[in-house]
Amino acid sequence: MRYGSFPKQFLFQRSIMPCQWAHLLVKLHGMTHQTRTNRNIAIIGAGAAGLAAASVLQRTQSVTLFEQHSVVGGLWRTNDNFKHTALYPSLRSNLPAGLMAFLDFPFQRQLIPEHEGDYPGPAAVAAYLQAYADHHQLIPKIQFNAKVTRVSPINDTQWLIELADRPAQIFDAVVVCNGHYTQPNRPLIEGSTESGLSVLHAKDYINPDPFRDQRVLVWGSKASGMDLVREISTTAKQVYWCGHDPGMDALVQDKSNVSIHADPTKLNRDAIELADGERLTGVDQVLLCTGYQYQFPFLDEALITIDDNLVHGLHQHILLAKRPTLAFIGLPYLVIPFPLFLIQSQWLNAVLTGQLQLPDAPQLIALSDAEVAQHLAKPGEPRHFHRLGADQLAYLVHLIESAALAPLPDIFLARLKAVYEIKLAHPQDFRAIELPSQTFRDPPPA
Known part of the structure; x- marks a missing residue:
């Protein structure tokens, strides 16, 4: 299955990139890429986005994750009373585990209680994220109970990470993965x-x-x-x-x-x-x-501006255009999050290693401004800039093609289409509808 078999609602309802970017890609095609590896990368947050970023970037860079809590999981980290969290006891994912999972790690069926069916609750997702971290051997790279209080540039190539209860540390690049389900809107x-x-x-x-x-x-x-x-x-x-x-x-x-x-x-x-x-x-x-509001309390307002929940100055919802060694994974919403986090991380890795050559900062800033202007010219509120919804497949395809990544697996596309059709036909009780067994049968272990 390829992208052409999808309902039109999933394909290119808005232009994900201004036309200037396509011309720049053509101009840059064929340039000699300078491989840049083994730089020190700080990743803020060990939720799903942070784990995805670490699993990819550790292959080419030296990564350190800072997690303010004592366990991985981010949003899905559960506590006994469900206070001060976006979770609640009866919550279940609105995506089946077979579609929700990272593309490189199936969701183990035994993690999901029988009464939850195909749509896991918080504890099952938290257990899956722990298994993902273990599978990719990420735990030794995480500093737990490490609250980041400030991130500031030292010069054009280095960043200072200040922490609440331990010495500051210096890194070559920073990836922000602190989620966006903390500050209620x-x-x-x-x-x-x-x-x-x-x-x-x-x-x-x-x-x-x-x-x-x-x-x-x-x-x-x-x-x-x-x-x-x-x-x-x-x-x-x-x-x-x-x-x-x-x-x-x-x-x-x-x-x-x-x-x-x-x-x-x-x-x-x-x-x-x-x-x-x-x-x-x-x-x-x-x-x-x-919903919730984006907040980055450790970033100075001179670095990042948020206006009506629109995070300004980002290229492809990922790179800070004026300082492209500061990146964000996981900002888009109304998406299939875990696969999106992984592909964003792969795209970022291509940028950091030089596999994908980007324009210089002034050109990136112009592209970022054009993306925002294109959004603001349409009816609707600025705050929906990062809401991809039906545009998410177009966005993923663009990241994949621009960085020469592996295409989306056919099984992912088949599952996406099946879930879309089920939700369309059964909006009230889609979780009770049996999923097509052939499409949602997990592949044998590699």
Whole structure:
């Protein structure tokens, strides 16, 4: 299977690169590449993105990972009470394990409890990431309980990594993999302070018990919004699901106590005003399923600018154009994350080793600015710049082809297509639908 057999929704809905970049690739093709290996690379974070980066870069560079906790796993690292985390006990991946897995390491079936079926929960994913780290012998390269407090350039070729409780260290390049599910995005709603209403974020959610017999407004129509609306509806008296995405009705048509409404614009003590003029009365609690914000507290604002959740100055969502020895793995969202992290890391490795020659910093900055300008010229909010969604396959193909990487495996493409078709046909209960056994049978161990 190749890319041409995919639904058009998956293929090149927007131009991933400005046309100037294609011309530059042609000009640079055939240049003698200077191999650059064995440089000291700092990787911040030992979650899925950090582990992917380390597994690839360790083949050509000397890598050190800094993880502020005592175990690997990042977002998927679980604790007993699920407090201060984006996870909750009933959470299950919205991707089956066979599609979710890194392309170089199948998801072992025995890690997933039987009741979770094909869609693993937090503990299973955390165990898989631990197995991945063990498989690639990454643990000795990780400094645990190492909180990075500041990353700053020393000169054009070196970086200083400052840590909370140990001496600073110097590196030749830095890869930021600190995730983006830590800082909740809490949109300002007029009157939210004065209304007296309880306004929670999905990060505060643990289970539906606190919503029993209440009227609950849930704002946000993506994956967490759908999952929490359906779960809260099992205990709540009424759930008002607010959002502006088409097709929300189809996701809850089996829930008699869930109704669909426009976005909230103002909270009053006696009523909530919506964008279409409707007023909801008697609401007891508000739950925001409005996503998370990028934050890099260890980076100076002179290095990186975030405007309405758009991280400026990045080439291909990875390289800081003005200082291309600072990279980010894992910024895109609404994607199949683990395979994307791996391919981003392979592309970065091609850049660091000289296999892929990039333009100089001024040209990279111009390309980055053009990518942002192209996005801002279209309808929508700036904050969705890193939301790839249906464009993710085009993005992956571009990274692969520009760096001469191995093509996406046919089995990955077949699984992607199968899951897309299942979700399209069964949006409410896709996790209950049996996956095609031939497509999702794991290959024999190498």
